[in-house]
Amino acid sequence: MSVLRFSSPKAALTNNSCSWKFHEYIPSSWETYWFSNIDKFQYEVCSILARSDQVNITIDVLLRIISFQKEIFDTNSQRMSIDNQFSKMHYRGICSNKEYNASQLIEPLVGLIRDPLTICPHIPSVSSNLYLHGEFALQSKRFLLLAPSSPFQIDPSLTINIASLAPWLYTSGSQKILIDIGSSYFKSRNENTAEIGTKWFYDYFKEKSIRFNRIIAYEYEKLETRRVWDELPDDVYSIYTFINVGVEVEMEKFNPWKMLEAIAKPDDYVVIKLDIDKPPLESALMKQLLGKKNPAKYLIDELFFEKHISDNRKSKEDKLKDSYELFTKLRQYGIRMHG
Incomplete structure (x- = not known):
């Protein structure tokens, strides 16, 4: 390779x-x-x-x-x-x-x-x-x-x-930022405690004595507003931004990469999870991230993404090989890419 x-x-x-x-x-x-x-x-x-x-x-x-x-x-x-x-x-x-x-x-x-x-x-x-x-x-x-x-x-x-x-x-004094794209509720969607959600990241980093300075959560499905905020731990309430609108590819206000560029600096520690169960949109966002003129990829430290693939030889859908190539490219940009 x-x-x-x-x-x-x-x-x-x-x-x-x-x-x-x-x-x-x-x-x-x-x-x-x-x-x-x-x-x-x-x-x-x-x-x-x-x-x-x-x-x-x-x-x-x-x-x-x-x-x-x-x-x-x-x-x-x-x-x-x-x-x-x-x-x-x-x-x-x-x-x-x-x-x-x-x-x-x-x-x-x-x-x-x-x-x-x-x-x-x-x-x-x-x-x-x-x-x-x-x-x-x-x-x-x-x-x-x-x-x-x-x-x-x-x-x-x-x-x-x-x-x-x-x-x-x-760098000491900089921000630690989590952007959860496809967040659902803080604890889980449908009481599924096994999923990799916002709470899992919060718990993992808290156990390591690391506290996020900012958490931004995107969710397309309409959620119960009161429940969204009731599920937050006290130390998350003031740093949590909930956007109950789906992300978009257009480089407007609902594009996650544009949001990232607006809030993050190169010396911040940035963690992103992308899981919206819309393969075409997910693929478009990843392709956009890899674009030559997109500086967002230089701001991300860790990215969690499970690409939807097919094992049908005759299918025109992406295969596992495409996942290997995507993950490798992003790691070659310095992103700790996780599946």
């Missing part, structure tokens, strides 16, 4: 006398194996994942991510050989006229770009306690490695206090 390099306005992150710049995205050998064979693999994902060589890697990586998710990454944590199966985001920095290189792990793009032990039939050799069930399987979050929990290395070692977010993602 070729590796592209992009410079961006996000490059000038100044943190404790250091200036950081995203350099490149390097996929792991495991991800490269899948990407290189995706033309064939996309029609037989489950059978490939069930092979013994894939099962062993899957379990080790999954358990490693689960352990990472429990806390903020400690720079003194012991590194393990399985970490080589993770892909990496690379950065370059200058601190007091001295150059530094840094890398941070991210979950590899493999299988259906989601928890490999979901969707497909259970594998006999895999312990039953590693499987989730029902909505918790469909909405599994176990294979998501967000920045606060993600291991990173700086070379040579840098003697500065590392905050809860790596210095290339966030």
Whole structure:
């Protein structure tokens, strides 16, 4: 897989006398194996994942991510050989006229770009306690490695206090912003506590002692206004903006990228979730984000999106290969892209 390099306005992150710049995205050998064979693999994902060589890697990586998710990454944590199966985001920095290189792990793009032990039939050799069930399987979050929990290395070692977010993602005093496109109610839609909704992000970051400065929620379906606000925790009420209107591709006031450009700066930490269950609109928004003249992509740090695809060879709908290509392009722009 070729590796592209992009410079961006996000490059000038100044943190404790250091200036950081995203350099490149390097996929792991495991991800490269899948990407290189995706033309064939996309029609037989489950059978490939069930092979013994894939099962062993899957379990080790999954358990490693689960352990990472429990806390903020400690720079003194012991590194393990399985970490080589993770892909990496690379950065370059200058601190007091001295150059530094840094890398941070991210979950590899493999299988259906989601928890490999979901969707497909259970594998006999895999312990039953590693499987989730029902909505918790469909909405599994176990294979998501967000920045606060993600291991990173700086070379040579840098003697500065590392905050809860790596210095290339966030500058002290800047904003932490969450934009939930397709939010429904804060807690969940239809009492589905398994879904990745606003509350899940709130809980994850609160556990890591990270508080958003602003949360913007878009929802097309008309919601009960009183319930919308009643579900909010006290510390969210003052930072929450609810827009009960669907997002639009036109670069007007209901376009999420235009909103992002208006409220965010390059040194803010920006998390976006896009899930509106309207594949044509979702695809149009992602295509728009990748546009050469769209600066919004340089403002996003983490993006959660599940692309709708077909495994029918004769269908003209997008295939799994299109998801791999989209996610790779966005990671090559410095976005921690998650499925």
